[in-house]
Amino acid sequence: VDVATTFKVQELQARYIQALDDDRLEDWPNFFTDTCRYIVTTADNLAQGMPLGMIYATSRAMLRDRVRSLRDANVYEAQRYRHMIAPPVIAPGEGGVVRAQTSFMVVRIMHTGETMMFVTGRYDDRIVLEGPDAPRFVEKTVVLDSRVIDTLLAIPI
């Protein structure tokens, strides 16, 4: 994988976590293609071949619905995330799509000031790099290392 590809993937990841950490949730679906898959699961479910997700979206429209629900319907205490990501490990794919695996840590900061290590894991991504709207995620599987979530998972990872 060449330097230009690596740079594009890193740039996409950096802008993705920045949108979430800056509470620009309305921008979040725009990091995905129309027919994307976004699934938050656990390493344990994956290891057992179980398909369940905590969040299971099969289109960008579903991501927009989730944002609207978080903004208008769901009740949860004000909170922010701070994502830290490692450099992605990238493998070439077909048709201008690459695979990238990126480790992350997410710290959750509550409105009370309470700051905790919230989740760790890896992004298993398929990213389209070429085309008018590229780069975007075709598929993002968020694999959480732990199967336990403290209280609730409101903001996407």
Next chain:
Amino acid sequence: VTMVSPGRQWPAEGVTRVPYWVYSDRDLFDDEQERVFRGPTWNFLCLDAELPKPNTYRTSAIGAMPVVVTRDNDGKLNAFENRCAHRGSLLCINERGEARDIVCVYHNWSYDLAGNLTAVAFRKGMGGKGGMPADARPDENPPRKLKVETLCGLVFGTLDPNAPPLEAYLGPEIVKGIRRVMRAPVRVLGSYSQMLQSNWKLYMENVKDSYHASLLHTFFTTFRLNRLTQKGGLVISESGGNHISYSLAADTGGKEYEQAGMRAAQEGFGLEAPQVLNHVDEYGDGVGLQILSVFPTFVLQQTRNSLAVRRLVTHGLEKTELVWTIFGFTDDDEAMTERRLQQANLIGPAGYISMEDGAAPGFVQRGVNTAADILSVVEMGGRGIKSDDTRVTEASVRGFWTFYRSQMGF
């Protein structure tokens, strides 16, 4: 019955009042472990389908007590305390696995899959030295065994040999509600946990509280999944400890919410991708929601085609793990499995409906920690614990406290 937690007395008004010390009294937490979890109650351990083959085990819990559930070589289910007879170490340190016998990692004491001690390493010493005295009884304090009963693939256990048979404990209406949901052999789709920053009873009250559903969960209400105007009702077992809350999938209309100006009713709120709500009536009875609970800590949930069992592990006075296992059936086709996965967006820690249930018990815990001697008023729907055709009631919460008091001797 002897009094537990000296100095604590239930209010004279009965179960229409709940004293806030029940959520913050350390001694009470310990008493509950003995009287509720190790008492004559039936505790959900796991799904039968989680032990699909002979010679397998998985770990579970009764309250705070770690438990091992096994399927032995003959296919029989057993359960026993996860504690070695020797020094008390955990016997199984993994969540699940295959095993013909259980060997304690610490000193290699061995057990069969029924929890009987079968071998003590170096029992006779080595080379005539060491070992145990000939009259020693290494199995003097064996892991406690549970009585196990299975109903429609749900595995329950009790530590009290005098507990009533499972079906009698549940009551006929609850048995019927379980049989309804568990219509075929189970296929597990996955699991996860939520750590609740609250006492276990606050979560169980939340489950039994049909009054809050349309008020706290605005996603539910907005999409007419659970308006209180929908036909539905509440079934409470004779003991008070077990309940079913249900509603029909079809909306009967009504403008009560709008007229009340409640935030739940947001006109014109629609989904771009409504497939998370598309369900098929797999039971053929029009019931779109059935929440069933069994005292102390079991929940069986049907939210449309999203099916789950939930159980609690009481890690501490204010720390409770909510373990979810989401399932379908072995006869599901691909479309049904996909439907269940889509509708799982409604439940769990990130669930459109249930995410608030992870937080609400914690809100109460934080509110009442400094209000031990103040009482909560629980009078929605009157003062009784009878089944009803409305869900604007706290009758099953009163049922919970009725049964709780009988177990605790309050």
